Amino acid sequence: MSTDYDLLVIGSGPAGQRAAIQAAKLGRTVALVERRELGGVSVNWGTIPSKTLREAIVYLTGLSQRATYGQSYRVKEEITIEDLRLRTRSVIDREVDVVRDQLLRNHVQIVHGSAHFRDPHTVLVSGDDQRRVSADRVVIATGTRPAHPPEVEFDDRTILDSDGLLHLDRIPHSAVVVGAGVIGIEYASMFAALGAKVTVVEKRTRLLEFCDAQITEGLQYHLRDVGVVFRLGEEVTAVQRHAEGALTRLASGKQIASEVVLYAAGRQGETEDLELEHAGLEADERGRIAVGHDYRTAVEHIFAAGDVLGWPALAATSMEQGRVAAAHAFGEDASMCQVLPIGIYTIPEISFVGRTEEELTEAAVSYEVGISRYRELARGNILGDAHGLLKLLVSRADRTILGVHVLGTNATELIHIGQTIMGLGGTIDYLVDTVFNYPTLAESYKVAALDARNRLLAVERIVR
Numbered sequence: 001m002s003t004d005y006d007l008l009v010i011g012s013g014p015a016g017q018r019a020a021i022q023a024a025k026l027g028r029t030v031a032l033v034e035r036r037e038l039g040g041v042s043v044n045w046g047t048i049p050s051k052t053l054r055e056a057i058v059y060l061t062g063l064s065q066r067a068t069y070g071q072s073y074r075v076k077e078e079i080t081i082e083d084l085r086l087r088t089r090s091v092i093d094r095e096v097d098v099v100r101d102q103l104l105r106n107h108v109q110i111v112h113g114s115a116h117f118r119d120p121h122t123v124l125v126s127g128d129d130q131r132r133v134s135a136d137r138v139v140i141a142t143g144t145r146p147a148h149p150p151e152v153e154f155d156d157r158t159i160l161d162s163d164g165l166l167h168l169d170r171i172p173h174s175a176v177v178v179g180a181g182v183i184g185i186e187y188a189s190m191f192a193a194l195g196a197k198v199t200v201v202e203k204r205t206r207l208l209e210f211c212d213a214q215i216t217e218g219l220q221y222h223l224r225d226v227g228v229v230f231r232l233g234e235e236v237t238a239v240q241r242h243a244e245g246a247l248t249r250l251a252s253g254k255q256i257a258s259e260v261v262l263y264a265a266g267r268q269g270e271t272e273d274l275e276l277e278h279a280g281l282e283a284d285e286r287g288r289i290a291v292g293h294d295y296r297t298a299v300e301h302i303f304a305a306g307d308v309l310g311w312p313a314l315a316a317t318s319m320e321q322g323r324v325a326a327a328h329a330f331g332e333d334a335s336m337c338q339v340l341p342i343g344i345y346t347i348p349e350i351s352f353v354g355r356t357e358e359e360l361t362e363a364a365v366s367y368e369v370g371i372s373r374y375r376e377l378a379r380g381n382i383l384g385d386a387h388g389l390l391k392l393l394v395s396r397a398d399r400t401i402l403g404v405h406v407l408g409t410n411a412t413e414l415i416h417i418g419q420t421i422m423g424l425g426g427t428i429d430y431l432v433d434t435v436f437n438y439p440t441l442a443e444s445y446k447v448a449a450l451d452a453r454n455r456l457l458a459v460e461r462i463v464r
């Protein structure tokens with residue numbers, strides 16, 4: 001069968017972009033279909049706007065400088081929604097431009113419209129015009145959209161999902177955040193930094209269950225300190241809109257009034273419009289597509305990558321999945337390192353790689369802990385971050401690093417030192433012997449490694 005392109009990519013988020021560019025680099029002809037703005041959720045409604053908002057909030061509120069200059073310190077006294085929007089808009093525009101340029105530079109044909117399968121090699125693209133596009137191979141990278149349960153009356157002004165939040169026309173004085181997952185807790189910490197009264201409702205009894213408990217306890221302590229109220233282990237039965245705001249009702253009988261509600265409890269795979277049945281595929285009840293280790297679906301020439309697969313649903317991993325999927329589509333060997341970092345841009349931020357204390361305890365792995373506190377580092381004092389900490393979990397058997405957990409300034413950058421050592425199978429001895437720039441937060445690795453080594457030695461001395 002003769003087709004229009006070697007590869008058709010559906011979706012221009014991180015997974016789709018990388019898939020398209022990887023195939024182009026292999027000398028293949030590529031078409032990419034996108035129905036909204038280029039860049040996907042990541043650039044337009046997710047990662048980039050939320051991280052830019054965070055940056056603007058941390059700067060304008062002067063939050064990170066208050067330990068030095070006092071609680072009343074602010075860069076701008078009255079922060080407006082325009083102040084925040086100005087920065088996000090310019091960053092988004094530049095990022096979209098970068099994506100467009102990269103695709104064009106690699107001769108990827110951009111097709112605007114919504115893709116619907118007609119047969120396993122052909123999609124109908126509906127938009128301003130309708131056209132059929134066919135390809136030898138396909139990568140589905142359609143991502144996710146916020147879940148909208150029927151008991152929540154979304155109106156894009158008072159009761160919002162994370163997309164709607166970006167259209168807020170004012171900074172709210174009070175907010176309920178339903179869902180203490182990554183998105184919910186990041187926005188809760190931003191609202192709180194802006195001075196809003198925030199209540200977080202989460203049906204699980206712990207926030208960010210997949211993180212190390214010591215780190216999330218630290219985060220929760222900080223958030224409580226700036227006034228956030230946690231309703232953990234509580235279920236929402238209704239979120240209703242009223243003239244003066246919203247009312248969130250919980251199964252326990254509690255009622256919470258707020259100016260806005262951010263509903264951030266779950267996302268749904270964006271597969272409905274694809275009409276997968278025409279391709280011989282199906283999605284699960286949450287719209288996700290199943291793939292094998294090479295990102296191949298049940299149909300030999302169709303691959304899928306990114307959030308549409310489910311966990312970990314990060315831009316960081318989606319990019320790699322896209323690249324690896326396209327390489328496999330053309331018979332190239334490619335793989336993704338499995339030592340994956342997780343970054344959570346709360347205020348303060350969290351990052352980790354490897355296993356948590358809870359997981360190691362559950363698996364009965366013998367480990368030791370090494371901790372470094374920012375307040376004992378010269379850089380920590382210069383920055384005025386007295387609460388940050390870095391924790392190493394070290395194998396008692398061979399001194400390799402089993403996990404790194406960081407809470408505090410630059411956590412999401414610092415983590416990569418630990419990730420690299422873990423990826424290369426290094427031990428804490430490397431950290432003990434190495435020299436770091438001074439004064440830096442990177443030094444925390446050496447301090448934590450020394451702490452872990454001393455604890456390992458303490459046990460060895462007793463049993464000797």
Ligand SMILES: Cc1cc2nc3c(=O)[nH]c(=O)nc-3n(C[C@H](O)[C@H](O)[C@H](O)COP(=O)(O)OP(=O)(O)OC[C@H]3O[C@@H](n4cnc5c(N)ncnc54)[C@H](O)[C@@H]3O)c2cc1C
Binds near residue numbers: 116
């Ligand atoms: C608020 C928020 C904050 C986040 N923060 C972070 C973070 O800090 N770090 C991080 O790593 N990740 C973060 N993420 C997650 C990150 O945005 C996603 O993991 C990433 O966008 C997934 O990329 P993707 O390529 O799979 O899909 P997406 O980025 O969702 O892109 C999919 C694209 O496919 C298009 N599409 C869908 N169906 C069709 C169709 N039928 N035809 C044509 N086009 C279609 C969509 O319009 C969309 O543009 C965040 C997400 C949110 C919502």
